[in-house]
Amino acid sequence: MGGKRHFRVWRGDESGGELQDYQVEVNEGEVVLDVIHRLQATDAPDLACRWNCKAGKCGSCSMEINGMPKLGCMTRMSTFEENETVTVTPLRTFPIIRDLVTDVSFNYEKARETPAFAPPADLAPGEYRMQQVDVERSQEFRKCIECFLCQNTCHVVRDHEENKQAFAGPRYFIRAAELDMHPLDAKTDRKEYAQAEQGLGFCNITKCCTEVCPEHIKITDNAIIPMKERVVDRRYDPLVWLGSKIFRRPMTETVGHGETSVLGAVHAQPKGGVHSHAGGSHDPHAEAEAQRGVNWHRQVPKPTVPPVDEHGRLPLTELTFDRPAAPSPFGDDVTFPMPVEHLNYAHPEQDEKKH
Incomplete structure (x- = not known):
């Protein structure tokens, strides 16, 4: 009323x-x-x-x-x-x-620290293939609108300012879970990175982040808890520990000068205080790999000018335009289906012969 x-x-x-x-x-x-x-x-x-x-x-x-x-x-x-x-x-x-x-810049800083999607080295853009079930598995996490309500209500940073440096928050835990579930992601240490660099262990799964999510993403049940379970499996499962002893695969090993790997998570000291945009690993190679997540050489069609009349005004209906409908946003010289080299992703069956 x-x-x-x-x-x-x-x-x-x-x-x-x-x-x-x-x-x-x-x-x-x-x-x-x-x-x-x-x-x-x-x-x-x-x-x-x-x-x-x-x-x-x-x-x-x-x-x-x-x-x-x-x-x-x-x-x-x-x-x-x-x-x-x-x-x-x-x-x-x-x-x-x-x-x-x-000032929500804390969240953007954590976003820059999260390693980007890294496609397989043996596949070129346009050759990626995924099953529909793999698409649906992580589709829920892509609904995030970055309102940061989950970040705000998470008591790990809400009540403890000192935790912000070592804690990424629920918004970026679902990002880590999404990439960990991605069948084409070449980085195999997403779980260990979430534990070692994003502070996954700080979360005690109170589900307050899930309660305030306007997109109804099951942050705790479908992302944080599965990631915690996978970390525990790798780090504390007695069978994994026994297998590491049998096959001589230590849980912590030296991988380079001044670097150590904990369950595959690389830690290196940044040179000159420069923080790697690939994440907390500070690994130049990881940063280079992260940049491969986008096909930067894709031929993007040039935009066309809006259909205006001789007075520079937009037509009110299609009847006032000299062609049926408006011009294509892809340009008049683009044919469909678009060539594979112009795509970042392609349909799994597009190369099969038509009967």
């Missing part, structure tokens, strides 16, 4: 702030972000709030509503009692910039 509602919104910056009370008009069917926009238009024009799509797909409007990490654009006002005070505060885990805007 419409009418005035009581809001308490945190106002301030990195030097400090406080909750301020507002009476804001609320209409039927609105979400919290609508009310924040109305508040900016009426009583608080200088209120800072980050948002973009207003459709629950960009993850920009992350905030804490009545103490619960949520997306402002996906939290309906009808879920609150009419006489209930709605308290809106910024994400508590990250540094305040101003009002409801926080």
